[in-house]
Amino acid sequence: MLTCGLVGLPGSGKSTLFALLTGLHDVPPPGGSVEGRRVAVVPDRRLDLLAEHFRPKKTTHVQLEFVDIPGLMPGERSRTVHFLDAVRATDALVLVLRGFAHGPGGPGGQGADPLVELDTLEAELILADLAMVETRIERSGATAAVERVRDHLGEGRPFSDLALGPDERDALAHTSFLSAKPVVWVLNVAEGDLSPAPPAGTTGPVAGLKRAAQARGVPMVVVSAELEREIAGLGPDDAATFLADLGLGEPGTARLARAVYGSLGLISFFTTQGSEVRAWTVRRGTRVKEAAGKIHSDMERGFIRAEVISFDDYAAVAAGLAETGRPDAGRGPSSPGNRILVAAREKALVRLEGRDYEVRDGDIVSIRFNV
Template sequence: MALTIGIIGLPQSGKTTLFNALTKADAPIGGYATSTVQANLAVVPVPDPRLQPLADIFKPRKVTPTTVEFVDVAGMGQAASAGKEKREGLSAEFLGHIRNADALAIVLRTFANENVPHIYGSIDPERDLDSLNAELAVTDLATVEKRLERTSRAAKSGDKKYQPEIDLLRRLQETLNELKMASELEFSQQDQAVLGELFLLTMKPRMYVLNVSEDVLGDANELLAKIREGGDVQVESLEGELKGIARIAQRAKAEGAEVVAVSARLEAELAELSEEEAHEYLEALGLPQLGADRVIQVGYRLLNLITFLTAGEDEVRAWTVTKGAKAPEAAGKIHSDIERGFIRAEVTHFDDFMASGSFAAASKKGLQRLEGKEYVIKDGDIAHFRFNVGK
């Protein structure tokens, strides 16, 4: 199953432009109301520079990258402008598009453009984030209160098994009612079963995608890297757009969230070029790679995912697993029978394989290993699984 990232943001934040750049889906651009149930969906391949060299060697019938699904939903922002008593959160239809997302990409606008007016009349990414968080909290509050009502009715039977759930729901209710994130709370192992059924938006891993002006893109990426690495940044000494970028970056670091800066407008222009032309243009700008690729990579890092490979004459393929997965679990990504009947894995790391030129040469150098059930798969491992599902 593809990794799914839900893209949310205020109207006119550039999120659909970003979606188009990520997916080349050519979705229509324009603000539309939160009540709209429309969503743009697209599944795109995850860039992996290891696939082509393997394909050049094996000349397989097909090459299959792993994929990520992006879901772009209507603009949000109604909660910040409504009185507390009028806040209703997102509609059920709207919620349905993103409740199953593995992570949220929250697009925050830092660029100014008189031709693209901001719905609040000024540029302030921190304010915009607070607005979006408020709407997510109000939506989750409605979910929690509905579940609390149902569980409280069941508890009237006198069965004490419902009390731990009621206690959890009341803690969530109190936090969300203050427009705080459910992720700020600490939970027991017992709580996880209930949380897994609630699909709370304020519990989802999140990345902040800063939609910046093209002329500050290079400086923005350097600034984000410095803050991420713990460098000393005097935010108040920064001016204009960079100050807002730094504040979001510091907030993301405190929350354990990820942050990436892109210029959605530039990405849209690059999406019209060939891959070679796009990379030449990026090099001329002093940028290492497409923002779309960086968003995907950040998503993988956020969700603690890695990629292992299989390679042969039939197919060269990338597979996604959670970091720390053992060999049988990775085998199960290919087929449940392989996990069930797992015997061992023949593992050669991509770098060792390329340095050797073949599996036989890697084996002769001692670079191909036989690993058992306790082996932890590494990013870039090329694995061949031996299994037996006989009686």
């Protein structure tokens, strides 16, 4: 299972978000810390709809492991070392930045400025990478690729911003750079500053960080840990009403989990056979024969063909049947989901694909195999 670390300066709200993401009952108070690791479900409305239609005994979402990394305290060497060691053990990072004015200040006691906090967090990762490169040069000498990386990092720029050629990538293939990890930026704002779409041209922390994220191609999520804490204490119906009143379709933690999933280059495909409806994780570009092995090794070994329908096509057929007013049926072969698949086959929307087909996000897949 892939691991994502939540990092931030003290008072950023990262521990609160960690607790809410992973379903901890005891959400830490403002300024509190959890510093642990737990598994979180990645919400997917597509899977929820399939479960509603197929009525399985079990529904399985994809999961990610999240780690609450100790807060970074610039200038405290021992704590910085602990911070960097924890970062090294992750596959991706969520940088939690403050977008509210109250509470503890930023570095040096300043008021919260998310761009300053971003620079502080990234600087620690870049400096750690630079120290590693310089040590490598001292021990093994400098190659053209290593010198290029050193110069780039020395300018205060993360490794992820460096365009490398194939030969350079091969030369650095066994070197792990902290500033190369996939990242998601989270701006934690006060409840009153949360809106689904800030007006164009506005200033302030949301607009400034959003411009920086767009310029660098980094996923960004705006949340209010204060609001998420309130939502966590409500029942499902009350939470849905509360979110609707704010013009939000779902909690920010759900959007964050999906953003992390996407930043890792992961996609989901679905299976609906038997008593379980399930989402499976593969990397973008995975061929269907390899994806079949995720379900069971026999399916990959004896792969013949895959029946595939995109979720969008499935949902369109389902919507058309709903308009006809046909009554729902029961479970298994007589479930609404199987009736929808029958109708989709009649429209030639269910395709037979060979072993080299690249699975797409949202594909509903049934594997034909023989062993």
